[in-house]
Amino acid sequence: MSQFDIEKLPKGSKGFMYDWGSDQRAFKGVPWGKAMMWIFLLSDTFIFSCFLISLMTARASTVVPWPPTSDVFALTVFGVELPLLLIAIMTFVLITSSGTMAIAVKYGYEKNRKLCGWFLLATAIGGLTFVGMQAFEWSKLIFHDGVRPWSNPFGAEQFGAFFFMVTGFHGTHVSIGVIFLFIFARKVFRGDFDTGRRGYFTSMKSDYEAIEILGLYWHFVDLVWVFIFAFFYLW
Amino acid sequence: MTGDKKQVHTHKLGIYLWIWTLLFVFSFFSYMVDYLNYQGLLRWSLIVFFMLAKAGFIMAIFMHLYWERWAIVNVLLWPMTAIGVFIAIMAAESYYTFFSRMFYFVVGS
Amino acid sequence: MTDEYTDNKIETKSADSSSGSYSPPVEKIPAQEAPDQELYHAKSFWTKWVFCQDAKVIGIQYALTATAIGMIGLILSWGMRLQLGFPETFSFLGPATYYQSVTMHGMIMVIYLLTALFLGGFGNYLIPLMVGARDMVFPYVNMVSYWMFLVAVLVLIASFFVPGGPTGAGWTLYPPQAILPGTPGSEMGIVLMLVSLSLFVIGFTMGGLNYVITILQSRTRGMTLMRMPLTIWGIFTATVLALLAFPALFVACIMMTLDNLLGTSFFMPEIFTMGEKLDYAGGSPILFQHLFWFFGHPEVYIVALPAFGIVSDLISVHARKNVFGYRMMVWAIVIIGALSFIVWAHHMYVSGMNPWFGFFFATTTLIIAVPTAIKVYNWVLTLWRGNIHLTIPMLFSLGFIVTFVNGGITGLFLGNVIIDVPLSDTYFVVAHFHMVMGIAPLMVVFGAIYHWYPLITGRHLNQTLGKIHFWVTFVGAYAIYFPMHYLGFIGVPRRYFEMYDSPYMTSGVGLNQFITVAALIVGFTQFLFLYNIFTSWYKGETSERNPWKANSLEWHTPDYPPTHGNFGKELPVVYRWPYDFSVPGSDKEYIPQDVPPSQVPTAKAEQT
Numbered sequence A: 001m002s003q004f005d006i007e008k009l010p011k012g013s014k015g016f017m018y019d020w021g022s023d024q025r026a027f028k029g030v031p032w033g034k035a036m037m038w039i040f041l042l043s044d045t046f047i048f049s050c051f052l053i054s055l056m057t058a059r060a061s062t063v064v065p066w067p068p069t070s071d072v073f074a075l076t077v078f079g080v081e082l083p084l085l086l087i088a089i090m091t092f093v094l095i096t097s098s099g100t101m102a103i104a105v106k107y108g109y110e111k112n113r114k115l116c117g118w119f120l121l122a123t124a125i126g127g128l129t130f131v132g133m134q135a136f137e138w139s140k141l142i143f144h145d146g147v148r149p150w151s152n153p154f155g156a157e158q159f160g161a162f163f164f165m166v167t168g169f170h171g172t173h174v175s176i177g178v179i180f181l182f183i184f185a186r187k188v189f190r191g192d193f194d195t196g197r198r199g200y201f202t203s204m205k206s207d208y209e210a211i212e213i214l215g216l217y218w219h220f221v222d223l224v225w226v227f228i229f230a231f232f233y234l235w
Numbered sequence B: 001m002t003g004d005k006k007q008v009h010t011h012k013l014g015i016y017l018w019i020w021t022l023l024f025v026f027s028f029f030s031y032m033v034d035y036l037n038y039q040g041l042l043r044w045s046l047i048v049f050f051m052l053a054k055a056g057f058i059m060a061i062f063m064h065l066y067w068e069r070w071a072i073v074n075v076l077l078w079p080m081t082a083i084g085v086f087i088a089i090m091a092a093e094s095y096y097t098f099f100s101r102m103f104y105f106v107v108g109s
Numbered sequence C: 001m002t003d004e005y006t007d008n009k010i011e012t013k014s015a016d017s018s019s020g021s022y023s024p025p026v027e028k029i030p031a032q033e034a035p036d037q038e039l040y041h042a043k044s045f046w047t048k049w050v051f052c053q054d055a056k057v058i059g060i061q062y063a064l065t066a067t068a069i070g071m072i073g074l075i076l077s078w079g080m081r082l083q084l085g086f087p088e089t090f091s092f093l094g095p096a097t098y099y100q101s102v103t104m105h106g107m108i109m110v111i112y113l114l115t116a117l118f119l120g121g122f123g124n125y126l127i128p129l130m131v132g133a134r135d136m137v138f139p140y141v142n143m144v145s146y147w148m149f150l151v152a153v154l155v156l157i158a159s160f161f162v163p164g165g166p167t168g169a170g171w172t173l174y175p176p177q178a179i180l181p182g183t184p185g186s187e188m189g190i191v192l193m194l195v196s197l198s199l200f201v202i203g204f205t206m207g208g209l210n211y212v213i214t215i216l217q218s219r220t221r222g223m224t225l226m227r228m229p230l231t232i233w234g235i236f237t238a239t240v241l242a243l244l245a246f247p248a249l250f251v252a253c254i255m256m257t258l259d260n261l262l263g264t265s266f267f268m269p270e271i272f273t274m275g276e277k278l279d280y281a282g283g284s285p286i287l288f289q290h291l292f293w294f295f296g297h298p299e300v301y302i303v304a305l306p307a308f309g310i311v312s313d314l315i316s317v318h319a320r321k322n323v324f325g326y327r328m329m330v331w332a333i334v335i336i337g338a339l340s341f342i343v344w345a346h347h348m349y350v351s352g353m354n355p356w357f358g359f360f361f362a363t364t365t366l367i368i369a370v371p372t373a374i375k376v377y378n379w380v381l382t383l384w385r386g387n388i389h390l391t392i393p394m395l396f397s398l399g400f401i402v403t404f405v406n407g408g409i410t411g412l413f414l415g416n417v418i419i420d421v422p423l424s425d426t427y428f429v430v431a432h433f434h435m436v437m438g439i440a441p442l443m444v445v446f447g448a449i450y451h452w453y454p455l456i457t458g459r460h461l462n463q464t465l466g467k468i469h470f471w472v473t474f475v476g477a478y479a480i481y482f483p484m485h486y487l488g489f490i491g492v493p494r495r496y497f498e499m500y501d502s503p504y505m506t507s508g509v510g511l512n513q514f515i516t517v518a519a520l521i522v523g524f525t526q527f528l529f530l531y532n533i534f535t536s537w538y539k540g541e542t543s544e545r546n547p548w549k550a551n552s553l554e555w556h557t558p559d560y561p562p563t564h565g566n567f568g569k570e571l572p573v574v575y576r577w578p579y580d581f582s583v584p585g586s587d588k589e590y591i592p593q594d595v596p597p598s599q600v601p602t603a604k605a606e607q608t
């Protein structure tokens, strides 16, 4: 029986036809968990798209002016009013954590347990910072500016509603990611992926590809933020 | 699953750092669009351009889509056409809603 | 019934059709790409039968739960029918309760019965067996999926008991009325409905990811996509649709929950109730309708596509002929699936949406009819000159074809804007969707249960009861829904509690009574069917291995019925599609998928 070697398969569009025409796997060389995460993210993309499409509909059809986001989210630093400052910092933090995540995945595949763990931890802390700043932003908006899901002093009612819903849903994603990052950082430091220790719930072994899967999720959260940043804050 | 034959993505650290920097630069630019208060079509196109560029780099490099085989890449990108149609229809719909609101509630009353 | 197959070898009339250039295929076993799946082996009663990770058991759990809630949906329909047929005699169902019955009936039937049964039930049971896998790829997640579904069902049932009762907003749950006082169940009922739907979506996503990845990534050696049974193609495409369509429902549920509980105005415009202005302003009810139907139309195909797939297999097996145009069938399924995302607003022709949309959506809707019609032709051509055995699965399949054609044709009516405008919200629509997504898929469900019951239990269902079940259901369904077309034409509106002395009802009263009687009889027969299922489990005639002489892998497991891990020590290797029946030149009447060409050297089998 011949040995399966992914490097020998045709690539590009020929590879496309080959893979879909072949047996066993349509996604050659893609482990189950990773394929599953990708399809889940596709589904999740549809969720966020529906949120953002609804936002677009509300904004484009409102007869009451939409609040000027760059003023609403401005911060005054040393007497200078900077538009969207906090949002810019939040973006910075999330992108940073995405970078550390990518590096953690890289070290994971190199089976560099220590570095992988530390970068995971850094990512988790980045995520935590993001959630913290979001909490700050929410409380500023609620307590200082009087924005509520059902009303706000700046204009169209839907502004508050969409703000809390969309950032809340994204924030939930970030928080879930942070929890998993901590769990997996612990697993990595403990060496679960080297010793083949079994999972508590599933009683299955896993290895460093779990880190890549987690990474996909985390990058996705970052990706969604890119769109929220553009459509909600900048638009 | 263990011992599975799979593609392993180990790339040089450099490429991640590069993309990382690029993402910062693009974010900075899109922030500047707002700071400099560009309006109209210019703002619209710049925001969308930077957004798509960032999204593209995250997907291609950080999420390794660039190195994946076409089978999975196509599966992930084609469904976006459904979203595209949804966006187009809802844009048209919301202009119509706006029109009828102006017509019946604002102008008409 | 068992030995009628063996004597019935079709003489091969058309040896000339494959004359000349025939060469037996080269035997090539592909290399295995991944090591065997490691399974969780249950040790206690709990992990074996309750919190079970075996997809077969999960499938049965799904099916039983879906059936149980479906029975509630059925009983609700009796109440509605009694009210409509004999409003004077049976007055226990006030207007509010009627609305609640309509709503819960519709939602239960579409989501909690059919979707769960086809994808959760048949999907779980059949996917790993038919593609040659040991189990779903993530059995643990699969188990959690079922328990989420159960919780969703329990929340739905709980809504019957909260103050104000379940929601009566219609299964489409349109705001603003769904959450305003005046609609029954606008207090807690609607909230529980939205929560239940959200839980369903979450649970389904866990299961659906499993089904998709199992089909894509866990097939056995030799099992190419174009060798999969059409059952799997139908379930696969439907699951993909569900994964991409449920998000819209989920989002709509979240937004409506917020409108209701927090007082946001996503969907709520400025509203006066009883002279008082409410706090809502500026929302767009039509946005909800778009989100709902962006989900809702694919949902129709989530129910229909598995039925399409399963019925193709049933017809092929019970007519001892290969599926006509297998590849065409696959492509039709995929194309229907893709197109179903751009037709949704044909449900909104009278909603007040942008008037130009009518052109676009009518066009796309009518385009979808093309691949659908192709499928119908292919079913008929599969039967053409087949060796048709009028077994119960075959009877139900034939019933499906007729019913589906009927519902499809009324669908063409409704797809055209000018015809839809007078017909929408009449009984014509009720007749249409019951034919096309109520009765037709149910026919397939029944046929499939009669077909696979021996695989699951090792016993046959009682044939006499089965024949009664089929004829009463089939004739009865027409007795119920055929007159409804006429009621629709004379203008009887849908979702009306009572017609009183309206001029519409001069000829309608008698019909309504007739329909009600038929509905009661048909409903009763379903309980007979359940009785059959439960008693045959212990008392049914034992079935020998592979009683229908089918080719697909699920019938060729080492243990019969299949046990945990499905395929014993080694996974099968697949050499052909599952439709090698009556192959010219072969001395066997059927060639299972795992028979290598060298064992049937003379067979001029289709190259797949």
Ligand code: HEM
Binding pocket: C077, C078, C080, C081, C102, C103, C105, C106, C107, C109, C110, C114, C169, C170, C171, C172, C430, C433, C434, C437, C438, C439, C442, C480, C494, C495, C496, C519, C522, C523
């Ligand atoms: C014996 C079987 C059945 C009977 C007698 C029956 C009867 C009814 C009746 C009387 C209505 C209310 C029509 C109206 O007032 O607008 C209705 C609605 C509905 N039924 Fe059925 N039905 C049956 C089976 C099914 C099945 C299997 C499905 C699954 C697809 C289904 C799906 C629906 C839907 C979606 C609605 C619309 C609910 C709404 O208006 O919100 N029904 N049915």
Ligand SMILES: [Cu+2]
Binding pocket: C296, C297, C300, C343, C344, C346, C347
């Ligand atoms: Cu439709």
